[in-house]
Amino acid sequence: MTTNRFDDLMEALLDGGLQSSEVAEFDQLLVSDQALRQEALNRLAEHRLLSLIHQPTDDEVAVEAVMAGLAQSQAHQVESIMASVAPTPRRRQAKRNWLPWVVACAAMLMLVTLVRPFLTAPNDVAGGGSNADDRLEKQTTEVASLLLCQNCEWENRGLLDEGERLAAGPLRMKSGFAVLRFDGGAEVVIQGDAALELLSPGAARVHYGDVVVRAPEEAAGFKVETPASELLDLGTEFSVRVERNGATELDVLDGEVAVRPLAAKVQEPRVLKAGQAVAVDSAKSQPREINRASKRFATLIREARPNSRWELTHAYAGFNYDAGRLPLADSHRGLGWSGPWRERTHAEGFRPDQDLSKSLDIVHGRMNVAWPVPGGRRGMLRMPSGFHVRIRQMRKKIDLSKNGTYYVSFMLRVPAREEVRRQDDFRLTLRSMEDYFGESVTLGLPRHGGPRIQTGLGVGFRGRSPLPEDESIFCVGKILARQNAEDRIKLRVFGETEELESLEPREWDVVSRDLDLSARLDLVVITSAGPGERVFDELRIGPTWRSVVPLIGYEENEE
């Protein structure tokens, strides 16, 4: 009788159905019987271990969490030391005492010694002070990004790629169509033969050429100087044509612009509204009304028909196979890979309970493809519940020690579940074959919390927006690697109702800061953990936004 009741109460405890009155009853039963207490503890342990077996925790994330926690703990410890030795205002007025400063310096040294290995790349520790100076200098002079470049021929900056950061200074385009985004927020279309000077995140000088400026409200105040005038954006869109002799035409397309001839600075600027156009023939002349019908910013972009640039893609995997189990050794389709998909090796953390599936589960039609990606409607990779890792080596490495821009995109569908657990996670990690557990770049999409970026150094960045529920998502990561400046990683998740624009977005869900990476990444590692299946597809890695994002004029990759 007692044994039966013990079983009932034990089962109720394990399944969360123990009522308050039963807790008291169970207590009475256990208090006098040590053997029952021992058995109860053993069965509780087995119950919890069963959960661990069925929902293997993601060691990689856990290790990162420990290392990040360690870095934070060490920093906090040093902060405490600093706080305890910092002289109070009263002490500062009193006789100088060198001891607190020596202790503070020691604490600073300790901070550098303890925290740095976790927060910075190993080679940065060996780096000299001059690199830091260069980095600071370079960072302070970058003012804009090159978003789009169609048939561009540059005169003074060599081969500029889309996505690249642009430092302040002259920018001369001989021909083509380009779009810049200034760090202040204004976007500028440059068409044909043009000479500009990028002055600051909020200002440019146009020596000659045709430009159209679009400055959203938050970028209001963007200033354009020409040889004849100074134009101050007041939250608007306007077109400027500057002749080689400096004569300037301004056409306000939306909002308001203040215009002032350069040699008449004491004069109040004239504010023009949408539909008004003026010409300023020289620095000394007054603006005169003209008729001009310029094209809007969006029209110009549309007419330029920026299509996808799949030919630039470094690596592509579309899982375009027949539905069913595909042996890993046969998963050789795609572009830019050194071999088929595979499991982890022992050096990469092989676990027999997680790495013994020798096939890919290919399914069709399991994702709502809201974007023009026909490949996404054919084969796709299903990752069932549990912990799964798949690895593939790229032919072209992502070299973070040199200047370069890289984009990664993929589609994912995670069916909705009422209960979200901590281990519910999907991530795509770029790793190095030479140093698997060294520096890496992870684009993580956990169900618990927002999207995240991790670098394998115990440094992580998390976005606030939750992931869209029960719909397909299109994810884009951007890696801006710079030799002597801060590396920057960004991640943006698009839901089914969000359109993929021709230009990379102004807002990203997660943006890194203070990174200095130098790894050469050649492995793509996809990891799915937790209950519930995930469907993954259309992985692309390339040098530009358009090389990884489906736009109009789509042409499928040949696998």
Next chain:
Amino acid sequence: METLDPRKIDKHVALVQRGDGDAYRYVVNQLIGHVRAFVVARSLPGVDVDEIVQQSFIEAFTSIGDYEVGTDFVAWLLTIARYQLLRETARLRRAADYHRKYVPVALAKESEQQLNESASVEHSRLQLLQQCLDGLPPSARRVLALRYEQGDSISQMAESLDRSAGAIRKQLCLLRKQLHECITRRIAQEQR
């Protein structure tokens, strides 16, 4: 799970002791499964396992100078985890509401007492459980998967399997007892 190489772990611990913070990543990577298995098995409902595991490694790093290379690092680390867990269990026990609602006081006290006594290596219990699980027929494993992998409640399981909640409850109880007996038998065999 890979077999641990104590010499390799000691080598990395020695590097950490000499100031190589990066070497600690290897140590964490190798031992996090062991520490988690221990904490999961020895903690009561309500304990944040991830937090205890993380704190254990942080505490171990802070005290790494106290470890004597050549002795047993896993045992040393599990002792730290044991004290972290003991502190948390005691904290939970002091929360009056906790026992009234969830766990009998006698069970919590027994758990604390055992934590005070030793840090049994729960990793072997995990491996034995896996072996016992592998010996179950697929239909039984499916029931356990619904409960533990999908996290379904008894009523959800009953709906999925088109059976009554009572029948599911009974089968789960039998399966758990069967696994418990299997593990108890194997532990006894190992100790012989």
